[in-house]
Amino acid sequence: MGDNGSVQPELLDIAKQVASWANPGEQLEVYVADATETEVRAYQGEVESFTSARSQGIGVRAVANGRQGYAYAGTLERSALTETLQEARDNAAFAEADEFNGVAVPDGVPAIDLNLCDASLESFATADKISLTIELERATLGADPRVSGIESAEYVDSQLQSAVATSTGIAIASRETGAYLASYAMAEAEGETQTGFGYSIARGPAELDVGAAATQAADRATRLLGAVKPSTSKLTVVLDPWVSAQLLGIIGATLNGDAVQRGRSFFADRIGEQVAVAELCLLDDATNPEAFTAAAVDAEGLATRPNTLINEGRLQGFLHNSYTARRSATASTGSAVRPGFKGAPGVGAQALALRPGQHSPEELIAGIDDGFLVQGVSGLHSGVNPISGDFSTGAEGLRIRNGALAEPLREVTIASTLQRILLDITAIGNDLVWLPMSAAGVSLVVADVMMSGT
């Protein structure tokens, strides 16, 4: 683990100590976290709000006789540690036994040395954070005369330290920092308002790019001015990286060993089959330091590793944590994820990316006679069902006519199924970019998508 020396020693000590309280025949997994965060919001040249936050917590998973219980507390006070363990044990007594239950066991895979911290955060003064935020608002407002206001301009930095220890011998601590700028611009022309979002993300404030975030927000808002609602038609869509990364996140959920074992994935029993076009290779790799969700170890404390999910269109395998691996008689892929200390580890993708193609977005667009460049989607949670595969979302962006960008479109939906989309991809761009989510984006061309309008 990179930078291990600066992790508070007590965090790992606390986790190891609680794990050492395991009774004979009992397994314990203890996760301890300590997070600090600063958030600054600017509005009309002033600080609208300044939040200084620190939170700590512990989560304990207890497994005895195949029964699992979980408990957490939002504090690391001594009395809370014993109470939480007691609660987890009591909860386990009421669950039903499952022979595959248990915490992770060291598997000998070494954790990659990742440095996920930026030392510049430590010395970045409060006044600097404030001026950066106010500068972001000013730059957004100044990026284009049609920008009429902002919904919010914010700076956030965070530092997370965590430790996992188990009664089976895992004991590992991690530390990471992050900083980002986000700006939501409003643009106005002839009584019509449009909005756009821009951001910059890095491990520390020194690498943040105010100009890029401001320009992106202004461009995304102003390019939608004059948007019309088109008539319904089936056409080719180009999903921009921001949108394709969200799509990958949903695809990732269907490639999860847990969903497969419980009959909630349309990919079950399809390993080795052609599920996507031959150009498509999908990798989940949290060891890639370019990913903002990179991590040397997963939520159970096992080393992360690259996992090829789809290779040349063929389904290669699923993601596993130690439970789903035992149940499928295979090895964990280091894919345990958890919702902080408030929940036991599940399974999930951590850093998904498609293998980029040869062409730039401009070249891809130049090859389309009638299409729709989608720059934003809405309602992914309400109109997409990763179990059935139904896919329907609100969309906004620009019409493509005869190989060039044309009028902006609004109040339309695009619809297909997840199964069809993977087979209808006609090109993958070369513009891979890591985004503030557990996936990278890349321009993605998909044929035969229904665009519903008037």
Add this chain to the structure above:
Amino acid sequence: MLDHDLINRTLQTALSAGAEFAEVFVEDKRSSSALLDDGRVEELTSGRDRGAGIRVVHKDTTGFAHTADLSASGLAKAASTAAAVAQNNAQSSSTDRRSVAVDAGGAVVGTSARIAPSDVAKSVKVQLLANADAAARASGSQISQVSARYGDSRRRILVANSDGLFAQDDQVRTLFSVSCVASGDTGLQTGRESVGRTIGFELFDETDVTDLARRAAQRAITKLNARPAPSGTMPVVVGPGGGGVLFHEACGHGLEADLVAKSASVFAGRVGDQVATPLVTLIDDGTMAGEWGHYRIDDEGRAAAHNVLIDKGVLTDYMWDHVRARKEGRNSSGNGRRQSYQYLPMVRMTNTYIENGSDHPSDIIAGTESGVYVAQLGGGQVNTATGDYVFGMTEAYLIENGEISEPIRQGNLIGNGPETLKLIDAVGNDFAMGSPGTCGKDGQGVPVGDGTPTLRVTALTIGGTAA
């Protein structure tokens, strides 16, 4: 939760840099849940979160800090942090030390629960899950997977501020949900049902979880025969209960004063205007005892209220929290909420609903030549600045020749809020509350309720795949 002396001292520290307003919010929340999946009670989880959030407001700047350390020194440290940022950034020149006097009183008047969930044995909760699982699986051989979740929470809050307010509440919520997967020649389909109330374990005196499970199972089975949803624009009839989500997105968020103040709402500057057809009366009401979005005081200590937002089509008012109301020299409408002590409060909805109209639901359907009937909605999203919103249909049917016909597959509908409000041409007399929801805004989730009678929008765009 904290004694008056300590609160007064904390407020004093928070004001020491010369701010105009300071507030201490203390929360002690205990949660428990149990999950059944794959035919087995998999896991029980319990948790505790306790801490305080301290807010200091000076001019237009808010400083905020939170701590899980409720000792005198922990609170003093958080208060100083919050105070410093407010002062630094508003260039305060005031050095007056204001005295703060929070009176005794504001005692908690009981909890919202008749039967405290913490007094109910875990074995009883687990049995409910098993009953739901059995009922869902007995609903049809197509049911291939069932999960059921039980959850309860007790959230005790205390709010005190430099205006002398001191208020407490004890909020108990109980929730139960069932999700089913049905398998057939057409693949997998899903059905979900949930019930959630701001009451205790007595929820299960009034709700039979096996009925809930059978409805979820039936929904999944029905959808196995669903056709691809249509595309294009057509009349949409929304069944009783579910339509609240439509209004929550189409105009609810746009009536939140924080968005209005930044002109980030299409409804800014429109109070007094006829924004909807006269059939529409929209209310947000945190006082509805037992409902999922109910509380006695909001997270700023203000009593919940019955707020008429649209009266017979005329926009009457927005929803307000303390900061936005103070700036306008008016009272908060009791809509200041936060996910937990770790967040700043902001304007949020509670229980948002449309009042009954006079149409018979069967007449509304019979009067629709062709369109879509949405029996259950599944959440949505809105861009308040443009008014464009989507909502999902998780159970829907075609309407052909004035009759509900075949089921259609899941998808989103899209519309524009101000336009939709003017296209509502029928409102039924069969009001019902919908399913419990969690409303997300700016990264914070809070429990909300909604309700509507059957109603019709003459034109909405259906996001299907069929021509």
